[in-house]
Amino acid sequence: xxxxxxxxxxxxxxxxxxxxxxAVGINYVGKLFAGxxxxxxxxxxxxxxxxxxLAGPIIGALSGATNxxxxxxxxDPISLVYALTSIAIGLTAGILAYKGWFxxxxxxxxxxxxxxxxxxxxxxxxxxxxxGGQTGNIWGDSVFAFLMAKKFPIFLAxxxxxxxxxxxxxxxxxxxxxxxxxxxxxxxxxxxxxxxKIEKL
Amino acid sequence: xxxxxxxxxxxxxLHKIDPITKLLFVIIAILVPIIINxxxxxxxxxxxxxxxxxxxxxxxxxxxxxxxSSLVIITVLFIQGLFYLKNQTPFFxxxxxxxxxxxLLYATGIAIRIFNIINAVAxxxxxxxxxxxxxxxxxxxxxxxxxxxxxSVLQIIPQMMSIVDTIxxxxxxxxxxxxxxxxxxxxxxxxxxxxxVLNSLISTKExxxxxxxxxxxxxxxxxxxxxxxxxxxxxxxxxxxxxxLVFSIIWRIISW
Numbered sequence: 239x240x241x242x243x244x245x246x247x248x249x250x251x252x253x254x255x256x257x258x259x260x261a262v263g264i265n266y267v268g269k270l271f272a273g274x275x276x277x278x279x280x281x282x283x284x285x286x287x288x289x290x291x292l293a294g295p296i297i298g299a300l301s302g303a304t305n306x307x308x309x310x311x312x313x314d315p316i317s318l319v320y321a322l323t324s325i326a327i328g329l330t331a332g333i334l335a336y337k338g339w340f341x342x343x344x345x346x347x348x349x350x351x352x353x354x355x356x357x358x359x360x361x362x363x364x365x366x367x368x369x370g371g372q373t374g375n376i377w378g379d380s381v382f383a384f385l386m387a388k389k390f391p392i393f394l395a396x397x398x399x400x401x402x403x404x405x406x407x408x409x410x411x412x413x414x415x416x417x418x419x420x421x422x423x424x425x426x427x428x429x430x431x432x433x434x435k436i437e438k439l
Numbered sequence: 440x441x442x443x444x445x446x447x448x449x450x451x452x453l454h455k456i457d458p459i460t461k462l463l464f465v466i467i468a469i470l471v472p473i474i475i476n477x478x479x480x481x482x483x484x485x486x487x488x489x490x491x492x493x494x495x496x497x498x499x500x501x502x503x504x505x506x507x508s509s510l511v512i513i514t515v516l517f518i519q520g521l522f523y524l525k526n527q528t529p530f531f532x533x534x535x536x537x538x539x540x541x542x543l544l545y546a547t548g549i550a551i552r553i554f555n556i557i558n559a560v561a562x563x564x565x566x567x568x569x570x571x572x573x574x575x576x577x578x579x580x581x582x583x584x585x586x587x588x589x590x591s592v593l594q595i596i597p598q599m600m601s602i603v604d605t606i607x608x609x610x611x612x613x614x615x616x617x618x619x620x621x622x623x624x625x626x627x628x629x630x631x632x633x634x635x636v637l638n639s640l641i642s643t644k645e646x647x648x649x650x651x652x653x654x655x656x657x658x659x660x661x662x663x664x665x666x667x668x669x670x671x672x673x674x675x676x677x678x679x680x681x682x683x684l685v686f687s688i689i690w691r692i693i694s695w
Contacts (some may be wrong), residue, residue, distance in 0.1 A: 250584075251649040252647040252656060255588060256647045257643055258592075259591040260639040260640060261642075263595040263598075263599040264599075264635065264636055264639060266600075267603055267632065267635045267636075267639075268552065272628070274603075274617065274631075275623060275625070275627055275631075276618060276624060277625060277628065283618070285538055288636065304589065304592060304651065308590075308592050308593070308596075310560065310562065312444070312564070314508075314591075315556055315559075315560035315564075315685075316553065316557070318469075318556075341641060360464070367473065368552065368553065368556075369515060369549060369550045370515055370545065372511065372515055374510075374514075383518045383521075383522060386524070387522045387634075389524065392524065414629065414632065417629065421633070422640070426641065426644065429600070429644055434695050
């Protein structure tokens with residue numbers, strides 16, 4: 239994770255490119271298992287966060303964008319516009335990983351908070367533009383209705399709506415990704431980093 | 440091999456139009472109503488995209504996607520009808536609730552815009568083979584590697600779906616509880632996602648090697664398997680669509 243090469247390189251190795259479809263697949267599976275277990279979270283960006291941790295912000299952002307484009311073209315067209323949120327999640331997670339913010343559980347938790355905040359800040363204007371401020375989540379939308387009834391400004395009401403859903407979801411997503419990342423064999427991790435270091439005897 | 444796709448064989452007019460033109464239409468149907476943010480413009484595009492859904496004979500297949508979003512639209516109607524900030528004129532009362540005209544109108548606008556996006560995308564996805572769309576994009580200059588990434592996703596997701604069942608059965612056989620209290624269900628998540636992640640990462644390693652052996656990184660100019668002849672009017676259509684976009688941007692700047 240702490241390879242000191244530039245994290246903004248657009249020259250990808252084959253392993254890094256192939257990581258993008260895998261990340262999208264992991265996102266799908268996360269969402270599927272969350273549904274099977276009837277968990278009240280989406281957990282549909284584990285792959286994006288993992289890709290960012292493994293191969294940096296650009297691959298993470300590309301994974302996020304690909305995820306929403308494919309989901310938009312095969313299930314829910316509106317998720318196309320939320321590609322922006324996924325890109326932001328990938329970029330943020332990648333930068334944090336590069337800066338060493340995934341070294342232990344406490345740092346990973348703080349990273350989760352930061353990613354949740356960024357995701358919310360990007361999603362809120364989209365929610366306002368496309369849904370009048372709602373998220374479609376029962377809990378969030380109840381809060382939204384309550385704040386609207388109290389004449390709060392729309393941005394605040396919509397922000398609250400989104401963060402109530404995003405904060406637990408993204409923090410848990412990041413912690414799960416971190417747990418998985420830690421348990422991955424080193425040999426596997428090294429194929430996604432850029433430095434092509436050959437094992438020393 | 441299973442391939443994630445909503446494409447349906449057909450011979451409607453829209454099946455014969457080339458993928459790029461349809462993609463341009465989707466982009467414009469989403470962007471123009473945002474650039475010119477009036478109800479009339481949203482309504483105009485909604486009518487066009489709905490008509491195209493019928494021309495593509497895809498109405499029945501669009502219905503499930505529409506009803507999925509309709510649930511949220513209903514709550515939007517309720518919340519905006521009751522609490523929209525500019526609410527002034529009462530429209531009707533339902534028990535103790537007063538619905539206002541301004542909020543209902545605003546919510547109707549949201550519904551029209553959402554259904555417009557859904558219909559526009561439906562026209563594309565129900566009449567275009569994903570592989571044709573990707574190939575057309577690569578011909579237009581998108582990197583073949585990005586093209587590979589997209590078609591690879593469409594293959595990997597059905598594979599992952601079958602892995603999900605395998606992992607679920609295997610872990611249940613080992614005594615993992617996937618039903619019951621919330622803590623039990625939450626605890627089951629990691630043992631389920633863990634193997635799925637490892638499985639897909641290990642297969643990326645093999646796939647990367649397989650690709651490199653087959654000249655994936657070759658700098659030679661790539662050729663195409665299919666030469667699809669499309670409607671000769673597609674260039675005219677594309678120019679017209681881009682003109683609409685440019686025109687709406689100019690309009691927006693002038694009328695600011």
